[in-house]
Amino acid sequence: MRHLITVKDLSLEDVNAIFMLADSFYEQIDSRPIKKVPLLTGKTVALLFSEPSTRTRVSFELAAKRLSADTVTITQSTSSMKKGETLEDTARTLSQYGIDLLVIRHSKAGAPDIISSLGLFPVVNAGDGKRSHPTQALLDAYTIYREYGKIKGLKVAIIGDILHSRVARSNFEILRMFGCRIFVLGPTSMIPSYLPEDVVRLENIEQAIEECDLLYFLRIQFERFNEREVVDIDTYRRKYALTRERFEKIKKRDLRIMHPGPVNRGIEIDSEAVDSEFSLVFKQVKFGLYVRMGILAYLLSERSEEIEVPY
């Protein structure tokens, strides 16, 4: 049984296989009026979300439905977890209904491992606390590959609240796997002390614009701040935000900008940049659906190399 808890659960071959499936699904299905194939008919995918989500929850649900799987959604506030049922007992209960795979988002780092250790069904981590968001990293890498035609060797600057970001951690792992050079920039209070050795700290955002190929902005995760953490938004914007003035330099260098969403418009990126042709923000959203179809198809097939995408 295979799980996807962190990027480290995947080899480069696994990632390539998922990207090939995403390519097939995107190229063959996206333009069709009826966007559905029978690949996972008879399978059931459960979505357990105990933190807010739009992109990840909707795209996983649509991915399962477009592959003809049945879906069931469980939220913390409307399930018996609200009455004190443990995560383990929730998983054991779902397994009695013949669940084939569980997608879980949870505020607690390690929650997906608690369920995967029960060995009931494959578990896909849709974001756990500050630790890991492997499917976001996969869709980010896939978006880069679609945009640049390659990933290897690109210089990527990750800018903002790295301390609270599971997206940053998972992107460090996947970008390193593809041989990117990774740079970070943010307030000292938002840069973790454990940064991987090969990650380089930048001095300022101008350096990122001048020296990197791609700028990846992160949302300030106010909801993960403890009571001692504060940020002055004016200072943050002056030093780290993609303002209209900086966007002029981005255009001159023909750089691309990314963000996992949701975007705090006017804080980390100004609207003019988010909505521009230099922004990959909504391409990330679109490709996320096809990458998640690839992940489900890959994990739910017995022999992934034998998957035939039925068109």
Ligand code: CP
């Ligand atoms: N990027 C991301 O995980 O977005 P959602 O929280 O909307 O799923």
